[in-house]
Amino acid sequence: MSGVLPGLFLAAIFTDNIALTMFLGLCPFLSLSRNLPVAAAMGFSVTLVMTVTAVMDWILMRHFLMPYRLEYLQFLVFILVIAAVTQVLEAIIDRYSPRIYGAFGVFLPLVAVNCAILGVSLFAVFRDYGLVETFVYALGSGIGWTLAILIMSGLRRHLVFCRPPEALGPVGTVMTLASLMALAFGCLSGLVAR
Amino acid sequence: MAALQEILLAVLLVEAMVGGLCVAILAVRHLVCRWPNVPLHLDGTETRIVAGGQSLLAAVRGEGYLLPGSCGGRGTCGICRLQVRKGGGDYAPAEEVLISPDDLRAGLRLACQVRVRGEIEAELPADARAATFVRSLVSSRDPLPSGVHRLLVRVVEPRGWTFAAGQYVQLFRQRPIPGDEPLTRAYSVASDPACPETIEFHIQYVPGGEMTPWLCGRSPGDELWFSGPYGGMILSDADAGKQIVCVAGGVGFAPMKSVILSLAGQASRQTLWLFAGAATPANLYDHDWAVGMAARHPWFVYVPCVQALPEKSANDSGEGGKEFEHGLVTDALERRFPAGTPAVALLCGPERMVAAARLILAGKGLELKDIRADTL
């Protein structure tokens, strides 16, 4: 089992990238990739919340819902967990690190409605991951999402110097960039032994 | 039976999880959000020990200083400004929107957006120091044809409460408790400061609003709490000898009425221009009063402006359109007010009107310190 974990981690970052391959968390990916510090702050928040909620969701799913055959309640329970975790993390960060709170605090409530968070929890259940695998997968996905939004915001800086086709508009341009990034990320499949 | 059991089980399990999560949140809040008490220095003269973790607005109000604010600490009204000399942390996004970059650099902050995390040195605005809670009783409420309600109240406590012409107060929906964040809105006083026991307000009814439907439902004898007086849109002794130009939009007329009454009481010789703007003649709710005042006092120049002139009807003697300037109040100001006149300006109305009037008056040679404004 342990031999699979590095592969799972790398796959979550690159070939199974949550934004570019799974198309999750695209709303903030498009709207918050305009400047680098904001993108970094959002990426950090997403990674943190994603890892914590995926592990909690896995525990609740395996030990509370599945024994009673109540799997269909997973959406409801997962959403509640995400909301609660963002609240708790916000309180903790606010108290112990005002500087981090100043930089990320505004984004935590936004993360609560990010579909990438729910998506990772659902995928972990859907693919029957174990606890450790879920943790590795969620952490990798968070890092992968952060990497994607960071690269995107870096690329968007350079758009100032280009004149993309007018019909594409700002969103279409970013979408085209995302397409090229998806190609690039897909080509890293050699990294991951299947 | 099995189905019933499953429903029960599902409901119980979800309830238990929700309960567990709520308990977890509360426990974390309880364990984590214990802030130490910190010193708050006010004006460099006094030091109070306040609880950490709250907003500066709450801390200052908790110490009994009635800093004004209309939005309940959400950072949207921009009224609770004060100068922070030390501490206070980074700017919140709301502050960058509502305060100019120069003022921000000079330390002007929105008290509701500053978290008390450590030692803070702040300066209270003078009006926040002087303001008190006031208990009053409604004496009358008249709905005027234009959707404005004229509210008269009698001050009960504290006795001897005074205000200056042009100032405003914060009306509360409930009896305010110090440290609480009650629903409140700013209203200018429209009555003569020489008789501060009876106060007049002009309230523009806003359908579906949080405050005005309630206010416009008060009847004589009802209790009404407010705090004040606030605001720097007032005349000082240094303004003697200059002309006064008042530009009012809608119920921005209220503070101007107070200024005119106060000057009339002092047998003033200063020329006062009042440019009062409204959509239609009916919305100039105190037009007859102003016309009467202008007839009695030669120093008072009344310029009513309407955007839509009344349609000529049979029983109208054709005078209907003549007494009104047509167009925006700022257009009339541009046309009628002579440039180069030494004057102080009082502006009260919608933000765009105030901004436009400011530009026009600065163009006509008024000094910036002589243009004082309140936005509605």
Add this chain to the structure above:
Amino acid sequence: MTMQTGGRGGRGEAWDAFRAGLGERHPVFVSVLGICSTLAVTTAVRYAAVMAAIMTVTLLVSALVVSLLRKRIPPAYRIITYLLVISTPVILLQKLLQLSFPEIAASLGPYVGLVITNCIIMGRIEACAVLRPPAVALADALGAALGYGTLIVALAAARELLGTGRILGMALFSEGYPPCGFFQRPAGAFLVLALTLALFRRLRGFRTPGRGGGR
């Protein structure tokens, strides 16, 4: 996003709300919402059609329920109320799908559940259903659902045709057509959406929306 507040008559208002979802307030093109699922389920027309149906039913049901309850929902708890209202039809539809089309259910996987966090539903509820009577809310929801549904079916048709040479499993080209796998891949999805967006903007004359996107 603000609703127009003009006091138009009930029918005209409902019609306007319906039309807006297909044009000036198109959920994907103009508001840039709900892109996640738009791209994920468009590898084949039948997935897209099922997704469009699920989305339409969920939007209509939740808009109707929220609109009926709009005066009773306490503002502080409205988001969680919306989530509960939205998740009910989604859970039922997922069960139904698993029973009737297990193969499609397995392929769509978690994306059915992710309809709950689809910003289009939340957006239409918050911008319209919670403020307007049921007729207008339903028209608005139907407009948004049709705008979304037509788009994803069209995207899926393009991707399936170019990527596999087939539509709904039927071969359209002769044996000589080499399927272009790129269009079945994620990168193809982004590109096809970008080009469709360009087409939409071209047809509407480059009118830049008031919000959403922008560099």
